[in-house]
Amino acid sequence: MNLQEKVLAHKEDVVKGIQGAIQIPSVMEEAKPGMPFGEGPAKALNYFVDLGKKLGFKVINYDNYAAEIEFGEGEEVLGILGHVDVVPEGEDWQYPPYSGTIADGKIFGRGTLDDKGPAVICLYAMKTLLDSGVKLNRKVRMILGANEESGSKCMKYYFNTIKRPQPTLAFTPDSSFPVTFAEKGIIRIAVKKRYSQMGDLSVKGGNAFNSVPEKTHMTIALDQLGNVEEGLKKYNSDNEYKIECELKNGKYHFLSLGKAAHGSRPYKGYNSASALFTFLNTIEVKNSDLKDFLNFYAKYIGMETDGKSLGINFHDEDSGNLTLNVGKVSIENGNVELSIDMRCPVTISNDKVINTIKNTLNNNAEVDVLSNSKALYVPKDSFLVSTLMNVYRNVTGDIKSEPVAIGGGTYARQVTNGVAFGALLASQEDNMHQRNECLEIDKIDTLLKIYVQAIYELAK
Template identity: 30%
Template sequence: MKQAHFKKLIQPNKELFYQDLAQLIAIPSVKGQAQVGAPYGIENKRVLEKIMEIAESYGFKAHLVDDAVAYIQVGEGDEYVGIVGHLDVVEAGGKWTYPPFELTKANGKLYGRGILDNKGPIFSCLYGLKLLIDQGYRFDKTIRILFGSDEESGSSDIPRYLNQEKAPVFAFTPDCKYPVVYGERGILNVVFETTLSAQSLALISEIDGEQGRSFVPDVLRCMVEGQALAVQGKRAPSNAPDLGSNGITLLAEKIKETTTNEELKHYFTWLYDCLHEKHLGQGLNMAWQDEMSGYLNVTPYLLEKTKTGFKLGLSVRYPVSFTQEQVMAGLEQAANEQTIVTLVRSLPSLLIDKNRPEIAQLTKAYDDVTGLESTPVTTTGATYARFLPNTVAFGPSFPGQKGIAHNVDEYMDESDLLLNMEIYMHAMLNLCE
């Protein structure tokens, strides 16, 4: 099958593709309270049921594993090539131009929560497989597409799946960037808890505003010595802090310039001097890097007043040649006095042999469609590849595209989404030769 033939398959079917994709976007599949038969909340279970309904309408037989992962399969073999994506999404906070849970086409772009991360890309794999099978193509290997429902909140759905099903012999997840991603940096979420006197704490209010570990906070407010302070930053994904403007450090700057209390001034000066626009760890004396994965990356994501002081949350993504122990030692050394550093989440780094023949097949699919000559890369992101053996990330963002997922007005260029489908069709054929 020629590349031009794939384009001719996709173009006349794209509106039907969008109609079914819109049904997935419409479900606000943000993790909710666990219920019987719905471990990640009713909406996350509902989106799994919807993808199964759509897949069955295409003629696939759909399966549900432990109410956590749905999958379809072509072929009967026990060993399978996998494609794994997720249908859960992060909250649609902030001010959106378009309804977040409605697929909107405008100015050559498709908008909606999950269009990029990850409903659009994983559904394009399913639809691309449908187009190939409708054309009569038969695969020499078993291929399975998995739809998860807890990637954004810890990926506990994958262990549930692996408790009942075999791991793939090889898989890719369309939930990162191109070209093939063979390495993912280690990730630590840490909390700095700093003790301040009751007299100082009485001079400042609670910090008001939306904060979470997946994004750079933007709008924050508080009262300091009777004065109302507010900042307007710019939201961005926590793994791309340079694309945002962090409300935490902006607020620290205002507080240190406003307060007459020496203890408050000292704390917020330390916070500002160490972290404001110092995304590469230089303010913490941790400007570390390696050749494979680049620089360490630091993002403040939480500032919270407690009964005894302040809690500061940091997301740290560290190069693959460094260890968790090295990073924690560096953070403890950089911490302000009267501060306890606590590790709250750890994802070790990941390295896959970039010379695996399957990686060469994915690279060929990408290069054949784009006309480029690519080599495998590493990422600051975290994907299912850390939890499912023999898995690499592959797409959907093209080089230079950053800061779209987890943001307001999440979008994909229409042409890019269709180009993804084309690449994934080539990838499925290549992997199943």
């Protein structure tokens, strides 16, 4: 029986299934009775519940936090983890973001790549195996959550609150191929300082830990700075990203411009807040408290994205360098707060990073640890990784690619033996979390073949 040929019979249904899922806006909203993440995520979860029932699977919805869609027998379980929630749609789409429009050979819509599209594809791969009657020794259980993009409270409820069992082994189609065998540790801290004589100074930059701030605004009284015009002229002539300034109501109003990037890859962006503070250190600053802060920032952070000046520029062979992103900056009424996101090499403990920062700062600032997610690491020679690599190579013919480590985080962290596996092929444009997110229809053939073979090899 050729499962890879058989699964392609479902392609038309896959396309319709993805369109239907996309047409349900499922950004996290305010909780409602029986809908812990709002109406949209609950509706999206129930769309998959209904589809699973229609396809003949055993289905359970756990209070609209998560759902199981499964088939097969055996004590051991192969888990397939996906999520039905999406990030906000943003603006300026070519086609409406919740339309599931098909154009230019692509399905357009928020969630086509992350993660509704891959979840539908995996569901029909499961359907192919269910209908084939092939003997499997493990149950196959799709575990769908409704809150991956906003903290994965769905999986915490599923595994910790109602104590559903961990799968024996698992994958999540929520990254890229070939196999993500390691995910860096993620630490988020707030660095705080308090000044009594900063005056009427206000700074606001960025809106998320995991994004490089594209714009930073600052207002400050005229008499607190000198040589501004001359300094700006030099800075703007020397740098690609500019700082604008206007005089209004006796104050300087600065706008520092940078380049946004994902917080796990801050070196691909340009931090507008760091740039502003670097510029201010080149002109006359008359306020001693502001001067002290600028010196502090220059000494410990500056324009760095590797944490070198904090003593945390760790590196390992498997996952590369530590990255540091100052995602948000706030100064108001003398209260300074820096929101910092770090992605730590898999062989370096998060505690070592945190303790090093505290020792380096040596009481020069308060350090609040807001979240601390340990690294994921599954050896390349493990059954899980090696099996998935073989499937990927056999289906695609790509024998050069190797398992990868990433700075991002997936549901694989929620299980004891799991990795991310696809669904982004090397030939696809990665527009997850961006406008015009889309899935090329001709890629669905390859994805169906990969996932049906992967499920079979892991569960047989």
